[in-house]
Amino acid sequence: MSESETKAPARACPICGKPATERYRPFCSKRCADVDLNRWLKGGYAIPGAPDAEEDGELAPAPRGRDED
Numbered sequence: 001m002s003e004s005e006t007k008a009p010a011r012a013c014p015i016c017g018k019p020a021t022e023r024y025r026p027f028c029s030k031r032c033a034d035v036d037l038n039r040w041l042k043g044g045y046a047i048p049g050a051p052d053a054e055e056d057g058e059l060a061p062a063p064r065g066r067d068e069d
């Protein structure tokens with residue numbers, strides 16, 4: 001039996017799009033895993049239902065006190 005052929009196809013790394021590896025899945029490498037981790041740490045991830053989701057139709061909060069350059 002060829003197990004490798006019945007396996008689901010490897011998912012692409014969400015960071016760079018390369019095929020993920022067993023060791024670092026869903027990423028392709030430690031580097032990409034770190035990139036993802038850093039995004040989490042910096043809060044850069046867009047989480048569905050997050051309190052700051054733009055649903056009021058308002059513009060994203062822009063820095064005030066600076067009309068033009």
Ligand SMILES: [Zn+2]
Nearest residue numbers: 013016028032
């Ligand atoms: Zn990658």
